[in-house]
Amino acid sequence: MQIKNYAKVDFSDILPVPCPCGMSKRAFIQESDGEVSFHVVEISIDAKLHYHKKHREIYYILEGNGFLELDGEKLAVEPGSSIMINPGCRHRALGNLKVVNVSLPAFDPEDEFFD
Secondary structure, three states: OOOOOOOOOOHHHOOOEEEOOEEEEEEOOOOOOOOOEEEEEEEOOOOOOEEOOOOEEEEEEEEOOEEEEEOOEEEEEOOOOEEEEOOOOOEEEEOOEEEEEEEEOOOOHHHOEOO
């Protein structure tokens, strides 16, 4: 059996799961051997402040206007904005947003902490 050197997913086939920010569809965790994951997240108004000890996240805003709260500072975001969040940064989204979230290494629920 030959293994392909790429992976493709159809997000319409992925069921959303609850996350601190709303609902997330996650892909490529297994396919990348845990090195990276790609998420499409529908962010709700009541996103919970959290942080990661190991994960670095990159957010790309697809839809909506709002704010990212980053270590207590509110940063305005709009479609086309991209923000990198380093490990240890307490963060949450405020507003109704649709974002792409890339997590390095891949998302692991054991690396999600709340104060």
